[in-house]
Amino acid sequence: MKERKITKAVIPAAGRGTRFLPATKAQPKEMLPIVDTPTIQFVVEEAVASGIQDILIITGKDKRSIEDHFDKSLELEMLLERGNKHEMLHDVRKLSELAHIHYIRQSEQLGLGHAIQHARFHVEGEPFVVLLGDTIIESATPCVRQLIDVYEQVQGTVIGLEQVTADRVSRYGIIEGDEIAERTFRLRDLIEKPTPEEAPSLYAIGGRYILTPTIFDYLDQTRPGKNGEIQLTDALRRQAEQESVYGYHFDGIRYDIGDRVDYLITQVEYALRRKDLSERFLPYLKTLGRSL
Ligand code: UTP
Numbered sequence: 001m002k003e004r005k006i007t008k009a010v011i012p013a014a015g016r017g018t019r020f021l022p023a024t025k026a027q028p029k030e031m032l033p034i035v036d037t038p039t040i041q042f043v044v045e046e047a048v049a050s051g052i053q054d055i056l057i058i059t060g061k062d063k064r065s066i067e068d069h070f071d072k073s074l075e076l077e078m079l080l081e082r083g084n085k086h087e088m089l090h091d092v093r094k095l096s097e098l099a100h101i102h103y104i105r106q107s108e109q110l111g112l113g114h115a116i117q118h119a120r121f122h123v124e125g126e127p128f129v130v131l132l133g134d135t136i137i138e139s140a141t142p143c144v145r146q147l148i149d150v151y152e153q154v155q156g157t158v159i160g161l162e163q164v165t166a167d168r169v170s171r172y173g174i175i176e177g178d179e180i181a182e183r184t185f186r187l188r189d190l191i192e193k194p195t196p197e198e199a200p201s202l203y204a205i206g207g208r209y210i211l212t213p214t215i216f217d218y219l220d221q222t223r224p225g226k227n228g229e230i231q232l233t234d235a236l237r238r239q240a241e242q243e244s245v246y247g248y249h250f251d252g253i254r255y256d257i258g259d260r261v262d263y264l265i266t267q268v269e270y271a272l273r274r275k276d277l278s279e280r281f282l283p284y285l286k287t288l289g290r291s292l
Contacts, residue, residue, distance in 0.1 A: 004126055004127050006052070006127055006210060007052065007053070007054055008054045008056065008122065008123050008126065008128045008129070009052045009055045009056070009128065009129040009130070009144070010055075010057075010058065010116065010119040010123070010128055010129070010130050011040065011043055011044070011057045011131050011132075012058045012112055012115040012130070012132060012133055013028060013040060013058060013059055013063065013066060013133030013134070014060035014063065014105070014106040014109060015109060017029030017258060019258050019260065020258060020260065020263075026062055027065060028059075028062065028063045028066055029134050029257065029258055030043075030063075030133040030134055030257075031065050031066060031069065032263065034136065034257070035274065035277065039133070039134060039136060040057075040133050041069070042136045043132075043135070043136065044070070044098055044099060046131060046136075046137065046144055047099070047129065047131055047144055048098055048099050049142040049145070050129070050142045050143075050145035050148060051148070052099070052129060052144070053100055054100050055102065056101075056102045056104060056119055057101060057102070057103050058104055058106050058115045058116075058118050059106070060105055060106045061107075069095070070095065070096060070098065070101050072096040073092065073096070076092060077089060077092060077093065080092065104118050104119070104122070105118075106118055109229075110224065110228070110229055111230040111231055111232075112132075112229070112230075112231065112232045113222055113229070113230035113231050113232040113235050114230040116130060116211070116215070117216065117219050117220075117230070123213065125213050126213065127151065127210060127211065127213065128210070129144050129147070129148070129208070129210055130208070130209040130210075130211055130232075131207070131208055134256065134257045134258045135206075135207030135208075135254060135255065135256055137160075137206070137207065137252045138252055138253045138255065138269075139250065139253070140251070140252075143160055143208050143250045143252050146160075146248065147208055147210050147248055148210065150210075150246065150248045154184075154244070154246050156244045156246055157209070157210060157212050157236070157243070158209070158210040158246045159175070159205055159206075159236065159246070159247045160205075160206040160208035160209060160247075160248060160250045161203040161204065161205065161206055161248060161250065162203070162250070163202050163204075163249060164202055165202070166202065167196065168204075169194055169195075169196055169199040169202065170193050170194065171193065171204075172193065172204035173193070173233045174191050174194050174199045174202075174203065174205075175189070175190055175191075175200070175201055175203045175204075175205070175247050176189040176190070176191065176200035176201060177201070177203075177247055180246075183248055183250075183251075184246060184247070184248050184249075185246060185248075185249075186244055186245070187246065187247055188240070189240065190205070190233050190236055190237050190240065192231065192233050192234075203247060203249060205233065206250065206254050207254060208250070212239075214239065214242075215235055215236070215239060218236070218238040218239045218242075219232075221235075221238060222235045255269075268285070272285075
């Protein structure tokens with residue numbers, strides 16, 4: 001088999017974000033900040049830290065601020081330069097030079113699978129990475145890097161997996177599969193949002209994927225599901241029926257920003273990891289904890 005290298009990433013960021021209304025009425029959920037950094041910046045940085053330079057962001061209505069965020073802002077740069085704010089200037093410049101970022105619009109929000117169909121011509125028949133634009137993964141080795149390393153061994157679709165507790169399986173797509181190497185599974189099936197009794201495992205689809213290009217054929221065959229959306233999970237199921245599809249239990253913590261409680265947890269944990277903030281924030285949290 002011809003060995004194919006992964007050079008492109010796709011970040012779907014066109015969803016409506018209804019779980020986060022009213023904040024997402026006129027601004028993208030992917031721009032919600034974790035302390036002072038928009039969620040999607042962490043996602044792009046993970047791709048870059050994994051060796052990817054070519055990124056396609058799937059955007060939609062009211063998502064212009066994503067493009068502005070990664071673009072050059074000469075006005076702002078001049079202002080910072082005049083104010084001798086060299087560190088900020090450096091950060092702002094770095095941001096617009098992070099990667100080659102392309103954009104395509106999904107005009108109707110018909111689901112994650114439909115969003116990914118928009119990447120077909122951009123990926124040019126090569127395998128590619130998908131990172132959900134509303135999901136941050138905190139890990140020592142970037143999650144996407146871990147998945148690429150597995151892909152290089154198996155040369156097939158690899159789904160990033162997170163282990164969840166039984167009371168949370170009904171929020172996720174859960175896999176059924178055989179462990180073929182440490183943390184690596186060959187999938188037999190995928191079940192969307194099962195009850196704890198139905199769940200065949202505690203491994204949930206975790207917002208990061210390496211997809212081989214045949215996924216587009218399976219997406220073409222996928223009809224909208226019960227909420228009228230074309231589900232990526234349905235296409236992956238079909239792919240797993242016809243080809244070897246793998247899952248890898250990545251080392252890292254997943255934060256789903258689209259969920260309000262997860263969002264709050266992310267804010268607190270990231271603030272505590274930042275030395276410049278934790279000095280004041282930690283004593284406050286301790287006092288608050290004692291008073292509860
Ligand atoms: P979600 O499943 O969280 O969907 O999308 P959503 O529609 O944005 O959120 P809710 O459920 O209405 O609150 C996961 C990722 O896939 C993208 C989203 O932007 C998010 O980053 N997505 C989802 C699309 O790009 N297009 C879609 O049609 C749906």
